[in-house]
Amino acid sequence: MEIVIPQVEREKDTFEVKINFRDLTVNKNDIELALGYTEGAIPVHFEEMVDDVLSQLPSHCEIQAGYRLLDVNKSDDRNDGLFVGDKFFKLHKIVTSQLRKSEKAALFISTIGPAMETWAKTLSTEGDIALSYLVDIVASVTEEQTTDVLQDHIEKQMQMRGLKITNRYSPGYCDWSVSEQHLLFSFFPVNFCGIVLTDSALMVPIKSVSGIIGVGTEVKKVNYTCDTCGMKDCTYRAYRRGKTKRTN
């Protein structure tokens, strides 16, 4: 049965998406991969620790997610970014070209809340640094999952309007400056989804993700164009590669 996640329109075109922990499928393989191990190569001891963390994960997640739909202005033929609403986002030309056929854009944010972070900190102060690290990694993977679920939700919502979506892109990836987080957050109500952006463009809670998804009749999802990007150290590339290897 297909899950339909409820959403609430908090302000015009600004939606809170009520993602439940049960909507996620936090996969142990993804965690092992995030830790660096190839499939099945994690030492038993750590696997047991991961199981323990996973059993306590539901009670440590306070998922909040949302998005705002805005018009994309393509009258401008610059290839170094896009007007979303009344603001210009400076993007890499590859990302610009993926988004430029969009009629609308969904700016999104999501978080799993601060509880995992607090747990990891407590463990670390108590000296249980290995478990603390595992808690941190499980939290990161869970937050990535949350964003996947949010993206699927947005896709379904747009399908109902006869629209398609692009891949998602985040400030700090694909040559999009993290400082543009300020611009992105300016479109959300204060404290939207319980996430605060600091002066240094850090989202608090830490386990949060933001980004943009293009929406329109002419857009499509593509394989991430990681190979054409200059950011050699970006691990998203490796992450994507690992993921496609396993799921396909």
Place this chain on the structure above:
Amino acid sequence: MDELVVRISHCVENGKINKASPYPNAMKGMEGADELTKQALDAAIGPDAILQACNDGMQRIGERFSRNEVFVPELLMAAKAMHAVMAHLEPFFKSGTVKVKGKFVLGTVAGDLHDIGKNLVRMVVEGNGWEVIDLGVDVKSTKFLDAIKNTPGCIVGLSALLTTTMVNMSKTVQEIKIQFPATKVIVGGAPLTMDAALKMGADGYSHDPQGAVTFLDKISAA
């Protein structure tokens, strides 16, 4: 080398803390770093030899980590085993019989709240015989400057996880270099590169904790 010392080194490398610790699987039920250190001291083995054994063990696991043969969890277990040894050696450090290699002032720069990477660096650097003064996260440059003033001869490590907080890192490095030109600074964290590190005036960069140890050891040997 004494057999006990060899075993301590092996325990540290493999993260065997004590007999009760179930990790690693292959050493379940065996004596660990804790028991063996006690036995070694009882057998009048010098604390220097024990310390050297630990450093060798940490060095080996650090190298395996750098080669991607083991990952952060193994490294952390080794650091924990090392700490079990250190607890026994504490009195010798206090009395001055054995000395730390030097002092390392470490912190995550202003505007940045990430601590897991910095904590890993702390554990590994401590495990390799250095005293670490951990200033925590969101550390303003004035706090770094104070710590340097109060810790003569220290080396400084800065951590940042976002390009936006790298800006504060750069400012901190510059302020340190103005007030304490002789103080060596190493920087690290996901968005950094050697290039960026040198541009901001730092003396070193490493993408992992082992690199920090190599950097520190090189300076202390010079």
